[in-house]
Amino acid sequence: MSFENLNLHPLILKAISESGYTSATPIQEKAIPELIEGHDLMASSQTGSGKTAAFMLPALNRLVEPSKAAGKGPRILVLTPTRELAQQVSQAAAKYGKYLKNAKVVTILGGMPYPLQNKLLSQHVDILVATPGRLIDHLERGRINFSRLEMLILDEADRMLDMGFIDDVERIADATPESRQTVLFSATLEGAIGKLGASLMKEPKLIKIASQTAKHENIEQRLHYVDDMSHKNRLLDHMLRDLSVNQAIVFTATKRDADTLADDLLAKGYDAAALHGDMSQRERTRTLTRLRQGGIKVLVATDVAARGIDVAGITHVINFDLPKFAEDYVHRIGRTGRAGATGIAISFASGRDSLHVRKIERFTGQTITPHVIEGLEPKFKPRPASTQKRNYSARGEYRNNGANPRRNGGGDRYARERGNR
Ligand code: AMP
Numbered sequence: 059m060s061f062e063n064l065n066l067h068p069l070i071l072k073a074i075s076e077s078g079y080t081s082a083t084p085i086q087e088k089a090i091p092e093l094i095e096g097h098d099l100m101a102s103s104q105t106g107s108g109k110t111a112a113f114m115l116p117a118l119n120r121l122v123e124p125s126k127a128a129g130k131g132p133r134i135l136v137l138t139p140t141r142e143l144a145q146q147v148s149q150a151a152a153k154y155g156k157y158l159k160n161a162k163v164v165t166i167l168g169g170m171p172y173p174l175q176n177k178l179l180s181q182h183v184d185i186l187v188a189t190p191g192r193l194i195d196h197l198e199r200g201r202i203n204f205s206r207l208e209m210l211i212l213d214e215a216d217r218m219l220d221m222g223f224i225d226d227v228e229r230i231a232d233a234t235p236e237s238r239q240t241v242l243f244s245a246t247l248e249g250a251i252g253k254l255g256a257s258l259m260k261e262p263k264l265i266k267i268a269s270q271t272a273k274h275e276n277i278e279q280r281l282h283y284v285d286d287m288s289h290k291n292r293l294l295d296h297m298l299r300d301l302s303v304n305q306a307i308v309f310t311a312t313k314r315d316a317d318t319l320a321d322d323l324l325a326k327g328y329d330a331a332a333l334h335g336d337m338s339q340r341e342r343t344r345t346l347t348r349l350r351q352g353g354i355k356v357l358v359a360t361d362v363a364a365r366g367i368d369v370a371g372i373t374h375v376i377n378f379d380l381p382k383f384a385e386d387y388v389h390r391i392g393r394t395g396r397a398g399a400t401g402i403a404i405s406f407a408s409g410r411d412s413l414h415v416r417k418i419e420r421f422t423g424q425t426i427t428p429h430v431i432e433g434l435e436p437k438f439k440p441r442p443a444s445t446q447k448r449n450y451s452a453r454g455e456y457r458n459n460g461a462n463p464r465r466n467g468g469g470d471r472y473a474r475e476r477g478n479r
Contacts, residue, residue, distance in 0.1 A: 059087045065094050066115055067122045069157035074115070077153060083108035085267045090116050098240045098259040102247050103267040106368075106392050110150045113211050113241050118155045120208055121184055131203035132164070132186035135210050135234065137227060139217040141167040141189055141339060142346065143366035147213060148187045160184050168192040169339035176201060190218065190226035197233055204234045210258075215244040216251055217365070224254065231258050245385065274388075274424075277395040277403050281415060281426040283436040284406045290378060291322070293434055297376065297404060298328060298356060304373040305349065307393050308358045311379035319378065320358040330356040333363045361386045367393050377405040380414055384421035404429075409438045 059082045061074050082090065085103040092099050093116035103109045117134045125133055136151075138144040148165040155161030164178045166188040175192075179201045186193075186202075196202050210231060212218065218227055231240070240259045244251045247264065255262055284290045298306060310316045313334040323330035331345050331354045342363065348354045350369050357364070361381060372394045381387050387405075394401025405426055407415050419425055430436070 061086075064090045064115075066090070066119055067158075069122070070115060070118055070154060073154045073156050074111075079111075083112075085109050085265070086112045086115070088265045088267065089113065092263045092265070093117075093239070093241065094119060096239055098262040099265065100242045100244070100247050100251075100255045100259065100262045101265040101267070102244055103265070106396050107267060109243050110147055110213075111154065113213070113243065114147070114151050114154055117185065117209055117211065118151070118158060118161055121155070121158055121161050124160070125206050125208075127206045129203055129205050130182040131206045132183045133206050133208045134185040135204070135207055135230075136185070136187045136213055137190050137193070137211070137218065137223075137230065138187065138213045138366075139189070139221050139223065140214075140362060140365050141169065141342065142363065143214060144187045144189055145343065145346075146366050146368055148185075151185050151187065155185070163187065166192055166196065167339060169342075190223040190230060193230060194226045197230065202233075207234045207238055209239045209241065210234055211241040211243075212258075213243050214366075215242045215254065216246055219250055219254070221362075224250075227254070228257070274391055274395060274401075274403075276399065277391050277401045279391065279424060279426045280402065280404045280429045282404060282406050282429055282431070283438055284408055285437050289434070289436065290406050293406065293431065294376065294378065295326065296431060296434060297374070298323070302373065302402075303355070305352070305354070305369065305371040306356050306374040306376055307364060307367070307372055307390075308356060308376045308378050309364065309381065309390050310358060310360060311382070313360055315379065316358045316360055320356075323356055323358065328356050329354050330358060333357055333359040335360065335363055337363075361390065364393060365389055368396055369393075370396050370399060372396070373399075373401055375401065375403045377403070380405060380407060380411055380418070384418045387418045388422060 061071055061079065061082055064082060085101065085107050089099060089101055089112040093113065101112070121133060136147050138147055144165055144167055148163050151161070151163045155163070161184050162182055163185045164183045166175055166179070166186065168189050168191050175196065179196060212227060218224070242255050247255070247266065282293055284293060294308065297303065308319065310319055313336050316332040316334045320330045320332035331348065333342060333345050345354065346367065349357055352371060375391050375394045377390060381390060391403035394403060405415070415426060
């Protein structure tokens with residue numbers, strides 16, 4: 059469907075057309091009319107499906123009309139689980155709203171200095187994009203006035219829940235006017251998310267485009283069995299030398315592994331850098347800008363830090379360590395094949411990982427095809443599933459049992475991320 063049929067203001071249509079979008083994606087086609095009509099909305103849609111524009115375009119459409127309330131606080135509030143996602147949402151808002159007079163975007167993230175944020179919050183704001191922890195800090199200090207707030211958007215609400223932000227989200231929602239429009243995007247709409255939606259929304263419309271487990275049909279998924287760390291490193295080196303690699307994200311289990319591997323790759327002459335939650339916000343932003351500008355060929359990242367990265371040049375995702383949760387696998391591979399491009403997702407797995415690989419396959423409903431590179435064949439031949447020792451905790455969490463000597467525990471990464479507000 060063309061954007062012209064969606065009742066958006068001509069100045070927004072002009073910005074969309076300059077972004078090179080010729081037609082609305084399915085989530086945009088369904089969500090935009092409901093949101094323009096003012097309904098609350100709960101939506102699930104696949105990563106990379108164009109969900110940001112699906113909520114941001116109707117939000118901007120509201121800003122065309124002046125606010126009925128006095129004051130200079132935000133009219134639109136978007137909460138995101140991670141800083142990177144917040145920055146991406148802010149960039150999208152600025153891009154689509156660039157011809158509107160009153161579409162000032164302010165981004166409030168943990169890990170950034172307070173004085174600048176205090177100043178930004180004391181001025182006129184139309185769209186506020188924030189991570190919940192830092193926003194609560196400002197709210198408690200009385201620096202935010204929500205009297206003009208018309209729309210509250212929770213992006214990747216499932217992840218905010220996973221990261222323990224639920225109380226913060228509810229407190230923030232309580233501080234906003236009852237009359238607001240509430241929008242929630244999440245991988246799943248069941249369970250705790252359904253309850254959260256019910257508590258925050260009035261007769262929400264439901265849209266399910268495709269679950270997170272939907273096929274990434276444009277992404278080729280490959281599996282390489284590995285014997286040990288040295289085998290992994292040789293395989294990685296071989297893959298990165300492949301001429302078809304434009305840019306790659308390599309995922310490790312821990313922040314320390316990300317640093318070590320990025321240093322190893324730099325020493326080998328690759329334009330490599332690490333991205334993880336122990337870096338300052340300034341370092342993370344600088345790294346992402348270099349990635350976007352093509353100055354980094356190999357980004358070595360942890361799950362939370364890499365969530366939401368949207369860089370068209372990423373042709374390969376390599377799971378140097380498998381993710382702990384099958385859902386993270388879907389998020390990781392979704393960093394390639396953005397906006398219709400094709401991509402390759404490669405996973406390294408040891409013999410002990412076979413069951414975990416199968417669990418990921420069950421979750422995605424797709425097979426990760428085993429590949430072997432001549433001269434780099436694994437000594438190990440996978441055994442049939444029935445003879446393998448179970449490695450899962452009761453809640454389906456994978457326990458590596460020390461198979462990878464470089465792991466230092468993985469641990470509660472979300473808690474650590476949160477600690478760094
Ligand atoms: P998102 O799902 O919001 O992360 O968006 C994924 C990518 O799709 C981003 O790079 C957007 O710029 C791009 N995108 C969003 N809407 C459209 C559209 N209608 N046509 C083409 N690309 C789009």
